[in-house]
Each structure stands twice: as structure tokens, then as C-alpha cells.
Amino acid sequence: MRTEPAAAERLAATLTRAKLEKQFTDTVFSFRATRTIFRPYQFKPVMKLLSTGSLRLLIADEVGLGKTIEAGLLWTELDARRHANRVLVVCPSVLLSKWQREMRERFGFELTELTGTGLADLKDRLESDRLPRRMAWICSVERLRAWKGLADIEQLGLQLDLVIVDEAHVFRNSNTKSHALGELLSRWADAYVFLSATPVNLRNNDLYNLLELLVPGEFQDLADLQERIEPNRVLNRITGSLLDASVSNATRRRWLSGLSDSTFGRVITMRSDFVLLCEILERPHLSPTDVAQVKRICSELGGLSAQVTRTRKIEVQEDKAMREPRPVPVRWTRREHDFYQAYLQWCIDRARVKDTPLHFGMQMPLRLAGSCLPEAAALVLASWQTPDVQDEVNATAKPSAAVRGPDVPPSPRLRKLAAGIDVDTKLEQLLHVVDGLISQRRQGLVFTFSRRTLSYLERHLRSRCRTAVLHGGVSRDDRAKIMTDFRAGDYDIVVATKVASEGLDFEFCSVLVNYDLPWNPMEIEQRIGRLDRIGQTEQKIVIINVTTPGTIESDILERVLTRIGIFEHAIGALEPIIESMWPDVESSLLDFALTPAQRTQRTQEFLAAIAEQKRAADEIESAAPHLISSDGVDIEGLEPDLLASGRYVGQQELALLVSDWVGSYAGRCRISGDHITVIGNSELASHVRELAQRGEKTRSEVDQIISDLTHQLPIQLSLDQEASRTTGYRS
Template identity: 50%
Template sequence: MTEGVVTMLPYGRSELQLTCGYHPDGADLTALVGLLDNPRLLVVDGTVPDVHERVAELRVLADHELELPVGLYWFDSGEGVEVLAVTGGGPPASGERMSTASLTEDQPLSWARDWFVHLWPDATVVTAPRFAVNDDVVLKATGRDYTVKSRTHNGTGWMYTMRVEGRLTYQSEQSLDPFSLEDDPWTWITGPVDDVRRFSATLTRAKLAGMFTDTLFSFRATRTLFRPYQFKPVIKMLETGKSRILVADEVGLGKTIEAGLIWTELEARSEADRVLVVCPASLVTKWRREMEDRFGFELTELSGDALKEFERKALENRLPRRFAHIISIQRLRTWEAFEDVVAVGDPLGLAIVDEAHMMRNAPTRNYQAGALLSEWVKSLVLLTATPINLRNEDLFNLLELLTPGEFGTGEALEQQLAPNVVLNKVARALTDPDVAPDERLALLAELGRTRYGAPIMERRPEVPLLQDLLSKDPLSPRDIVDARRYLADLGVLSSVLTRTRRVEVDEEKAVREAQDVEVPWTAQEQAFYDEYVAWCRRRADLAGVPVGFAMQMPLRLASACLPVARHDVVRWSSGAGEPTDEDDGFSAADDQRRSIPALRPHDELVAAARALGNADSKYPLLEARLGPLVDGGRRALVFSFSRPTLAYLERRLSQRWRVAVLHGGVPKDRRNEVMADFRAGRYDIVLANRVASEGLDFEFCSVVVNYDLPWNPMEVEQRIGRIDRIGQQEEKISILNVWCPAALDESIKMRLLQRIGVFEGTIGPLEPIISE
């Protein structure tokens, strides 16, 4: 065997039959034993994992060093299988496997087989453990009861890991007795009654000893439906002792409710006397209504005179002892006195930031406002379904707001997140019927090959419990729930981030059906688009900046809706001047575009525009796919980034259906009216841009159309999340992604798929948003 190290167990069950071999990583012992047929196992100079139930006989030999490379050896003769696990030995070598029939006496594997035969008779037989994982036991010395979390054999006897009051304790088998519980109701009813004061004192003493981390004072103190998963964030905060958390549940699961439960709990503990809620301006009314109706908290908006009065009192260090305010992100970032107010040093108890991904970009005023807010408050709750929009740097910036300095640099966080990639692979495998138990165990074993994953495999008590679950076939629903909990607890971000997916909590969850509506262009449409792109390139060249940066909005407009782009070209060529797109978003590219020198459309472009006429291959395909759904009684949300595109679609769709529009130019009162009428069934279709893609609830609607695709997959997820919410009655949600391969859409789609991979590797799986 030549030197080197194999980085994973590369065999399946069938490949090990009637073979012998060597594998250098002892951490894969559980996986290897699970692949072999009832082997005899000898462990030399090492800790014995909990594999007793998977082997015919288990023996251990302590304080014995062999002249063999450390690792795992197996021998399957057809009449029996032996496994030798060597911890004290020479350096590991590269893996090897051969048929048992071809093994000769001069080969190293034959020497290992001889060692097994020689040592087996003198090795100590490991008897079956008295206690199973999750058994309740009593420590003889104190009479106190515990629950077994994991078990190992140290060469002389079984050792049990147990948790009590948030701490782990390790005890030998000899020091434990079975826990005897009298759970017969009749015995409790007819037995002697203890003194009420003694019972009360015992209960209070138990709570005080646990630092109240297992008691929710806010339980049933709100007007909300009981959904257990919504207590995850507040329980996480209590268990970890941390006052800051990032709640990254999928859209539609009630992050507002979860924030309200945290507020209620901290209020009960006198830790939320001063509260500030920060959210997009479009959600202020919703937050005020939700907090008052469900939790009894009255939020006063900080705007106009109210903000000036608050500012005056804050600068004079005369803020009241208790208050609850709400302010929009847009107003917070433009509050000139904010830094001075924070500098006074009179902190808030709690701040809640909804749609916190709006603060993800470090150079922006939103982020700077978030950093000041973080400095100002004791407890901070960030809410976002999309903590990663384009790259892991987005997540790092949010974590810097939450717990400054804890994760070092962005590069350091990338390395620390490597175990999460492995854990998320295992999570996906839990419900994949094509993944066998040995493959699940092999996936988990990859954790030990990462820098930050190896300590997890070696030290965390959840690992053996998880391995036991992964080895089962099939996995029961309870097994899957338990495995997901262990995987979440092992995650690098588990102490500061919680995430719940709809598929984990909603048994009647609607299935997402993402469909591509591919648009083939005519020769005239392609000719116009090519000339339009050439015109954009010339304008960018004049400014000396890349075309994709300076001309992003015009290029996206042409890709999304050729008739609108054609109209702009004809209008400008007639002397009306450069048109402006009215997207509700803003970016550095928009600022750059405003400085692009004016350049009238060239003759070839104008000619192509006039030759195009009113042709539009895209809209008829939309109407054809949308027609059966809307005519069948289902309501639809149609998204586009561009207001002119929305106006074009309104003009055409309203000829057949009842249509309304939502965008930043629609007055707030009218927006609320449209949403109420849509809910009441007075509209069939609502057209919207970014203003309706965050925070609003349309669970009565079951069709989403992306008439154009944004670069950011999280914006697509936000759009779909408006309808994929608790309360959705349809069994299937239809997602129509309309795109043209000949335009910018092709690049956008490929980038979307790439960025979805970044999110799923770090945070976890996404529900379908686009077909591949």
C-alpha cells in the first residue's frame, strides 16, 4: 500500500461482498460496518462507537500498538466477515480493495488478517449496553434523572453522554440505574397528596436552577394560532443565551408572528421596555395592525413631527422608560440625527428589522443605518426569507450587523460554512428514496474532511445520534424530524440563525409547479433587438463604461417587452427626447445611466422599429397559458420590473379580464384598496413590480407570472412567496416564467440557477422557482 489518504469511503454494499480491503479513515467505521453482513469487529487501542447492534460480536483491545497503518480493515471469506479497526499504529496509507480469493500471504492485507486471528482470543468481549439512546436513567450518587443522548465504549466499559440544564455530563454504566416512573393515572389520583407549598417550592427551585430557559412566559399570552415551529426563534434565543437572531424562514410562514412572540417573551422578562420596529414603508400599516390585533402592542410611527419630538428627547437624554415605535427603512436611512441619537448612549431594549436583506450591501446607507441600529440596541431580531441574494457576502454583512466581529472576515466565514454544505446534502438525502442508508452515512462522513467539520464529528454528542438515524431503512416521519433537528443544531450558524421550510411544517402544503414559457422571436423581432443592443453599446462606449453596467435597464426593457422598447425608439427618433424607465428599484447602474451622453437611435434601428410594427410574439403565449387558469377561477399575480411594461400588459389583459396595477406610483390608499378588492374577488389579475413582491399576503391567489426574470433568485422567491403562504387553498401553485432564449433572458436564467446553488449550499434547499 502506497502512502496517501483516501478522503471518503468509496464503496457500496455489493462492492464489498467477498472482498478484503483497507480504508484509512477510522471515522468511517460506523458506515463500513453498516455495509457488511453481520461482521465480527475488533477495535484496537481506540474508542468503540455505538455499533453493537450491527455486529455479530464486538471485542476491544486497549493499550496495544500494531505495526499496521491506522484505519479500517475488512475480510469477507464467504463464511464470515471480520473487521479490524486500528487506532494505534503507523501513518495511514491509501485505500485498497481486492477479492478475497486473490489474497496471498505476502500481501499487507494478509498480515492484517493474521493480526486479527492472533488478537481476537485475548481481546475483551464488549457486552451489550444496559441503556439505549433516549432512555431515562438515574445517577446513583444523587438520585437525579437524566436522558441518554449517546453512548460509547472506552475499552473498559460503556460511557453515556447526558444533558442536563444545558450542560453535558458523562457517566459510566456502573454509576447509573434505570429510571422508574410511576405513570399509572390511578396511582396518581389515589395516592397521598403532597403539601401545596412544598410542590410550589420544588417547581420554583427547578425553574430557577434552569435559568428559566425551558419556560415560555409568553405561551398562550397572544391572540395567535398555536403553530409549534413559530416558537423556534424565541426558544433558540433562550437556549443559547444570545439576544440576537436572524430568522430566515421561507416566505409565508409568519416571521411577523415569530418576532411578536420574541417581543412578548422579552416583555414578560422586562427586557423589552423600549422597542423599535424597522420595515419597508409599504409594510408599516401591516405591522401596526398585526402587532395590535395579535399581541396588544401599539406601535407609534416615527415620521414628521413625531420623529422630530423623539429626536429632541433622545438628544436631551430624556426618552421615556417605555415606548414602542415603528419607522420605515427609507426614513431611517435618511435620518440625519440618527448617529447623534445613538451617540447619547441611551440604548433600546429590542429592535426588529423586517425584510432585513435590504441592509445586506455594506457601502449603502441602508447598511450604515443597520450598523447604527445594532450599536443602539441590546436585543436585535433580523427577519428575511432571503439572507443570501447573490453571494455569501450578503450573509456575512447581515451577520456583521447582528453580531459584529463574531465571524471574522468574509473569507473566514466562507471556510466556516463548508460544513453547512455537507449538512445540507444530508438534509436533502433524508427524503430521497433513491439514497440508501450507507450513502447517507457516507455523506455525513464527508463532514470530517473539512477543517471546521472535523471537530464537529469528534466532539458533538448529536453526531452518534444522527448516525443511528441515518442508518435506518426506511426512515419514519419522526426519524426525519429528529434528523433535521440534529442537522440544524450542528450547523455553523445554528446559534444565530433559524430557518423553517414550508415542507417541514405544512402537511397540506401546495405543490409548486414551475413552468418555462419559451418565446421564439420572429426575424423582424430579432433584427430590432440586435440593432437595439448595438445602440446601447455605442452609448456605453461614449461614456467609457461597460454596456452591462451602464445600459442594464434599457437592455432588460428590450428583453422584457419589445413593443415598449420599440415605442421608445420611435418616440425618441421623432424628437421627443430620451424616455425614462420608472422602476421602483434603484442601483448604482441607474445613477451611472443618468450620466450617459444622449445618442439618437441610428437609422438602421429606426428602420427596424418601423418594420416591426405592432408585432409581439411574447404576449400571445402569455395569454394562451394564463387563459385556462384564470378562466378556471384562479387569480393571478403578474410581475414585471418596468412600469411601462405593466402599462402595456394592463392595456392588453384588461380587454379580457378584470385587471389592476400596483407599483410605487400608485398612491398608498389606492394600493390598499386594490389589495382589498383583489382579496374580495373583484379582480382576476393584479400586475405588480417590486412594490408588491415583499411583505404582502395574497394566499387567495394561486398563479404567479414572471413576465421578466430578475437577476436575483431571491426576488423570484419573494414574488412567489406572496401566494405560497399559510392559508393557500389550492393543491398546486402555478409559476410561469416567460423568457426568450435569444435575448438577455438566457444569461439571466443561467445566473439564477448558479445563485440558487450558492443559497442552497449555505442555508438549505429552496422550493422550486424556475425549471432547469
């Protein structure tokens, strides 16, 4: 049965329907169409897609600016234009869950993981021409590059609408399996998007190799790439001066004349847009319209503007949370101090007998003592001859036969000292910190490297506050539930191991407690980066380091980490530098064959090398904006412009469209503020079912809606993006 809604509402719905059906190129369908908080700069890739038509793009934003969101917005835009029916996301294995969660919660896309069985099924369906018309997959780069069926898939001619590759710098080295995979994906994909926070270094082949995958044959070699983007120095200097009242148009024209100094610059001077640019710069003053036009022309004239978009944190005009480190020193009792020193000497003796470096063979036993003295004492007191106890004590992050063989059992003195550990001064300090957080009604994320320490802390915290734990043994579903509950405020404290620093976002939490320090600076940055990211509303992120003077962590590692400045600010471009240098530094700092003075000297040499590398990285970063435009599209004023012009599909428009559809077929729809309640019927359900039958939606996308409509169950919809993400309402 069909009914007629009110005339005004029907007209509004008809206009919205026309927008969606005609797919106007100046309409941004992804604006306010997702479950994500809007950040203007995150629409740069979408605007570049619309302005250039390029479907091949490298998003090279700095860490923490939301490249995943930018990729999701691109996907949303392409999907609204019916150009994203078959999508593949490729990422490191540790990020699989994050991508699935982000795409589901923020954009409503369901990603199906391609496991070994899934890849075999994909091949079978392709061979029998049964590949779904609409599907979204995700696969780890590790699994995909090692899959033996790649050659068969290539021969069968797999075609994908959109391929997104996260951490795409894994493709940068030619003559590797990863690079070969990148070449295959390039041939399979219509739209191909790379995400990488790696600093853009134009002095080596990394960028050239990535661009060769994105746009094969566009550049002959590295020298050709550098020649083509040389004019960007002039063009970006002009756009960077447009708001500087001290720079005259005469000066800009003089800069522009410098284009004739390069081969590709001379080519640019022959283009009609260049003539128009010169005419505009002949004017004594630039109006706001002139400024926008100059930006557009310079962007279109510049080399690489269609393939690369890059945003740096310094360019984003937002209140950035400050990092505030707060050391919480622990003063051990004499018994605790004596036990640690005896335990340390035991580890040194064991490493010597095993003929293995201390930091390699004894890393985990040593770290356990610095983390949780009672647990280290418990291991010493356990039956030493039991194989599983030896295995636990020998556990190392770098398994090797070197930790087996001859060994040194704990001495009677060490066992006696272990039996005397009847207090835990470090735990007492943590409990004091936790009590303070609860009194302030603040949530805290407590990190430890050790599962033993995690279990120990859980036992002591559960009776004091609402506590949950995250570690490698927690299933994906349980991990997601804990994250949802923590975000909703159902937990005061979450105690986590390294697993929580890989791919999970805690931007709703502003207190991080390092109960122990990792022996790698990158892990510290990963821990802090879980909180210090887009969406963090607090002005300060408090980083509490529970440290114990006299331990390796405090006396050696904390000193180096503090000097690097890792607790105060993100290390950004230094990340790959520190990561490459750290193994040698670690072996020197923990070489007890060296005297304290020699270890100090090695520390100073490392810090000096870091300072020099930082200077070089800063040079690269300061040069990059002159070579690769970060202003390829005019983002300033994007939101008010779209709102004023109506070049997007707004929430109220969609609400009236839904109401029109539901009312036309005897359903019920109620709009109340930002919420819509729909009660349907079997006829409405059949309309939705037809979307899946035509291949415009998958069954998994519509099955629940069909069921609710058929059984006339209330369907709750939200017009507020963030409320939709955090409450679970559809958007």
C-alpha cells in the first residue's frame, strides 16, 4: 500500500534523490556521511580525487593524523559513486583487527579477512566465475606476498575497484617479494591508494619506487622524477606567500621567472594556465577569489600534485595535547635492593656460562626483575629443576639455542633473599597513583611488558577499582568488548601488554602509566601513540613512569629515553633512525664487561648520532613542502563552503529521504532531534533485499535490516556521526 507524504517533504526528498542518482562531480558525498569526526585536512585526498580525477594516490601524512580515516573517506566517496564494489585492504598482520574495527564502526564497511582458506576460496570462485559482484576483503601483507596462488590469480585476471595498502613503505625496495606484490596489486586495481608516514626523502629511490607502483611508466628514473618536481619550489613558494602582506605581486612575478631555469619549468611556461597566473599576478592586490585561483593554478601546474598528498602536524591548526611526563620514583627497602643486585649478578653469571650477550640471553629474566620483584622472587623459589620453570626463566624475545645448554641454578643466598621479599614498594606507589586517578574520575591505561606482571597487577587492582586486562591471550571479540566498555567508562583501569599498543586507539583516555619501560624506544612511542592521536580532547596527556633507581631500566634506559625526548614529544622522522641504531646501542649499554665510564661514553656517542640524524631529517622535512605540495586542494573554508552551497548530502536531507521512502510504503518513521526510528514491513524489506540481489549491497550488509523490517522491529538510526560510532546506532 502506497501513501503520499507531505508535499514539502516529498520535494526535499526528490531533490536529495536527484543528487544521489546524478552523482554530480562537485558534490562531496563523503562529507558528513560517515561515523567519523570531521577534520578538514582529512578531506584532502577526497578533494584531490574530485579535482584531478586521479585514482592513484599516496597519502603520506605524519603519524597520528588519521590516514585510516582519510582512506575510509575515499572509499565512502567512491562507493557513493558506485566505483567501490570490490575492495581489498592490505596491511601488516598486527593492524588487521584495527582496520576491520575502524571501517565497521566509522564507515559501516565490513571487511572479510582472507585467511589461507579464504584465499583458496577466492581462487576457486575466480576460476568458476562465481566471484561476488560486491565484496570487501582484508589480508595481511605477510600472508599475501607468501601465497603460492598469486600467479594463478594474476593469470585469471582478478579485477578490483579499490586497493588500499597501509604501511606501504614495505613496497619501497625493488627486487623483493613485497615489491612484486605491489606490482600485482597495481595491475589488479582500478583505484590504488598507499598510506605511509615514512618521511618523503627525495634523495633516494624510495619515493620513486612507490610512485612506479602507483603510476607505472610515469617517470623514467629518479633523475626524471626530481627534474619534474623541481618547479614546485617556485610554485609552492608563491602559494606559501599569499597571506603574507609583506610579499608583493612584483616579487611573486620575479620568483615565477625562475621557472625558466629548469627543463620542466620551461614546459610549464608554455601552458595556458601559466599565462592566466601571470595575468592575475599583474594586479596590484589579490582579492580572496584571486588567492583561491592562484592556489588552484599552482597546484595544477606543479609536478606530482595529482599523486601525493601530505599533511604535517605543524600544518594542522588544532589544539595539540601536550605530553606531561611525571616520574614516580620507587625507593626499595634494603631487602628488595639486595635481592635485585643478587638477581642481576645471577643473570650475568648465567649469560657468561651460556656464552651469550646479557641483553640477548637474559633480557626477559632481567626485565621481569625490573618490572615486578615479587614475581622474579617467585621464579627463583620455584622448583628449579622443573623444565617448564627453566623455560619460563629463559624466555626471551629472541628465541635461540644459545639460552639452553649449561646453566647456573640460583644460589642459596639468592633463594634466601627471594624468600625475604614480603613487601612490594613499587606496587604501593602504583596503588597510590590509581587512588588519585579514581578520586579525579579519570581513567588510566597501565602498560607492562610481562604477562606475569599483568596477572599480578590484576589480582591486586580488582578489589580496588574496575579493572580489565588486554594481552595476547584475549580473543579478538573479547578485546573489542573490553575496548567498547572502557570507552563507555565501565572500567577505571586497563592493564595491557604490548598487544594493546598495536592497532588499538585510546584517544578517550589521557593517562598512561608505564609500570615498566620497554628496552626499545619504539615501544614507548607506540604506547604513547595509542593516546596521543586524533580525537584526544584533553590538553595534557599525563605519562607516569614508575621507576626504580638502581635498576637497568632506570639507571641506563630511562636516562637515554629522556635525553631523546620521547616522553615530551613524538619522535616522528627519528623513528626509523632510532630503530636501526638501537640494537647496537642496546648491546653496548648492557655490556657489563665495560666500565660505567665506557658505557656512559657509548651513550653520549649514540645521542650525538641521533642529534646529527635529526638535523638531516629536519632538512628533508623542510625541503619536502617545496617539492611536494601539501596544498594541492584548498581545504581552508571547506566546511562553511559546502554548508553554504549544499554540495553535499546532509543528515537532514537523508532523514527526509528515509522518511519519504518509509512513508510511501506504509511504514512508520519518527524523526526526533538527531535520532530516527523506523518500523517497517515486508514490502520495505523486499526493496532492501533487491539491493543484494542486484549486487549493490552484500547480504551481510542488509540481512539484519531485512529481518528487522520484516518483523516490524524498531530500527534506530543516528544523524550524529560520533554518537553513531560510540552508541552502536546505525548512521
